[in-house]
Amino acid sequence: MFMKNKCLILAVSSVLLSACVTDPYSGQSRMSKTAMGTGIGAAVGAGAGTLFGGNDWKNAGLGALAGGAVGAAVGLYMDNQEQEMRESLQGTGIEIQRSSENTLNLTMPSSITFGFDSAQLTPQAMTALDSVANILNHYPESNITVTGHTDDVGSESYNLKLSDQRAGGVSNYLVQRGVNYARITQQGMGKSMPKVPNTSEENRAQNRRVELAIVATQSSAPQGANPQQQPQGGMQQQNYPQQPQGGYPQQGYPQQQSYPQQPQGGYPQQYPQQPGYPQQQYNYPR
Helix, strand or coil: CHHHHHHHHHHHHHHHHCCEEECCCCCCEEECHHHHHHHHHHHHHHHHHHHHCCCHHHHHHHHHHHHHHHHHHHHHHHHHHHHHHHHHHCCCCCEEEECCCCEEEEEEEHHHHECCCCCCECHHHHHHHHHHHHHHHHCCCEEEEEEEECCCCCCHHHHHHHHHHHHHHHHHHHHHCCCCHHHEEEEECCCCCCCCCCCCHHHHHHHCEEEEEEEECHHHCCCCCCCCCCCCCCCCCCCCCCCCCCCCCCCCCCCCCCCCCCCCCCCCCCCCCCCCCCCCCCCCCC
16 A cells, blocks of 8 residues: 555656646745646546556556646646637626636626626627637537526515526527637526625626636547557457458368169169078988
8 A cells, every 4th residue: 555655656756746836927936727727637537547567667657647647638728728718808898717626717797798787798798709709619529507696685586586587598699709608607696605705896797797617528638548558467358350341161070971862753662582492301210
């Protein structure tokens, strides 16, 4: 067990050392999601590699390479998408956050998205969503969940309906701009999930929002990044020859010897007569 844990530590430590980068937009130091994805993928791959038995060092290394390649590919995919989002939406008022699960979150406050008590998109919101749609179309290997939220003013049923209509308005606009509708899921949460307490008008304005969660799919990793590993130290499965198309040819066996058939009506009942032998004469004395 100690050896396996040591393999895991060595597999990911070098990646995590280089994971911190500086955000060019905020100036703050943060962890690169590409490096984070590589580290997580390497750790999972290394752990899976040791389950095969045999040489734990070798298996952990192979598993770390495979898992790290997939994690790095997905992380890089989302890194590039995040960078384009930040560049395109800078100055629009839309918040962009990146989670550790390779999810990009966009928060659109109601002050730039909808009018008061309305689900009609503002021209400012349409301009911002044009940029969002273009980037989503450029990165098709991701799914989008659109969620609407309201403040606590009004009844629960009314706010739930309004939040769903606002989520639908954003979703429909993205579809009109070419985003595949199969990638989009929408939902309205009403006032059930406030971002901040509804204690002031400023806080209520923050709670009136629409959020887009962009999640990378596994297919965003390039083909071949997850090679199949053969178990080490175990019995290899024997490859048997495949049956040829059309089946195997019928092997020829010697034909059974043919015997003459009995003539119709049977054989004639005529047998040669036994030859007669002369009767021996005995003369007995009288």
